[in-house]
Amino acid sequence: MRGWGDIPHFIHQSAGTLRNGPLVQFLNNIDITIMNKPADYSASEMKQISKRYTTVANQINRHRTNELKNQTIIFNLSESFANPNRVPGVKLKNNPIPNIEKIKKRTTSGIMLSSGYGGGTANIEYMALTGFAMCNFAQTLSTPYTQLVPYLRHNPSIIQSFNYAIAIHPYSSKFYDRGIDYPKFGFNKFFYLGNKKAPIIHQKKIGANSYLSDETAYDNTLNQLSRHPQGQFINLITMQNHLPYNHLYHHISHYKATVPANGTIAAQVENYAMGIHYTDQAVAKFIKEIDNIDRPITLVFYGDHLPGIYRNSMKKDGLKLHETDYFIYSNPAAQRLGAKNLTKHNHYVGPNDFIAMTA
Structure with a gap:
């Protein structure tokens, strides 16, 4: 073909x-085959499995007084965010993400293993929202957002645990068919560029970057938090650190990069490092803002994949090229309700783990 x-x-x-x-x-x-049919699959078998886990859930929840839907949960997919210093042979003159590293030290945090490299954002987002791992699908299903979600009558996800849910994306609604998929998931509103009913406001750009800044994304989130003071789910997808990485910012020499002699371009790494430096500042500012809000808010921050600028061997360095950063932060109001840091089995996670970890 x-x-x-x-x-x-x-x-x-x-x-x-x-x-x-x-x-x-x-x-x-x-x-397209969506999923290979398991042996002994039947309606009665599925009912038995559902009954079993409903019993387990009732047992776990018997002493709980707080409900997830009464809190605000923010899933923040940070476009292409991953520490360059983990890439073999790459070293930066200065640390571009000191604030996020400090946050990671005092929260549930670690490494998220991404199924993508240089792309695949919607698949990571799909796993985070649904808890379903891509590896359970047949290989012919490469992009659930365009090949599966639009055609299902019901798309199980974390959104159904809330009475109100919105998505914020400072870019087009057409990419990955999000404009079609989000209503199918059950989002009440989708804020995106060009939407007159739910517009992106506080629009800012940095340097020569054509994409709206992460500060813009967080300012729009804060606006939503003030407009809807009840519990809600917010899916925030940023765009600032999307490719390309050429001639975007001034003073990139502050993050002067040493790179391996494999075709990796130092200037691209330096521009990227400056971009995640701006992300680092925006995240720190955003957390200060939600700390001042006297209602429970939990932020799940995660990078979807590395930028496709490293020319390392995938056979040799494949694992490192799929390691991104994540943390789960609860503000003081959520901590007073009992939000705790996970201290075990949280160093390496998949995006499909975030729903359970958040709960």
Whole structure:
């Protein structure tokens, strides 16, 4: 099929149609197996499993007085956020993320293993929202956001645990078909660029970066926290550190990079480092703001994948090229209600672990 010019593209179905033509793109979607049917699968077996775990849940929750839906939970996917100093052969002159490293030391935190490198944002987001791991799907299902979510009558996710849920993304609604998927998940509102009913406000850019800043993303989140003081779920997807990484900022020499002789470009690493430095400042400011709000708020911050600027061997350094940063922070009001730091089994996690860890 590739010999005939077909390039399967599922990140954005309309983009795939423009690339391959409507007939070929239609055919690309026909032979998709979502999941291989397990042995002994049946309605009665699923009811038994549901009954078993309902009993376990009732046992766990019998002494709990707090409900998740009465709190504010923020899942913050930070675009391409990952500490460059973990990449073999890369070393920066200064630390671009001192605030986040301090936060990680006093919270539930560690390394998130990403299934993507240089891309795959929506798959990480899907795993975080649903608790489903991509490895459970058949290989023909490469992007659930465009190949699965739009066609299901019910999409189980953390959103259904709340009476009110919104998504904030300072970019287009069309990428990964989020404008179609978020209503299917049950979000009440989706704030994005171009939405007149739920617009992105406080718009700021940094240097020559064409994407809106992380400060913009957090300012819009704070605006929502003030407008809706009850419990809610917020899905916040940033864009500031998306590629490209050329000639974005001034003073990048502050993060002068030593890189291996494998094709990695130092200037790109330095521009990227300056970008996550601005993220570091915005996160610290945001946490100070939510600390001053006298109602329980928990923030799950995670990088979706590394930027695709490192030319290291995937065979040799593959694990390191899939390690991003995460932390789970509860403000003082949430801590007073009993929010605790996890101290075991939390160093390496997957995005599909965040729902359970948050609870």
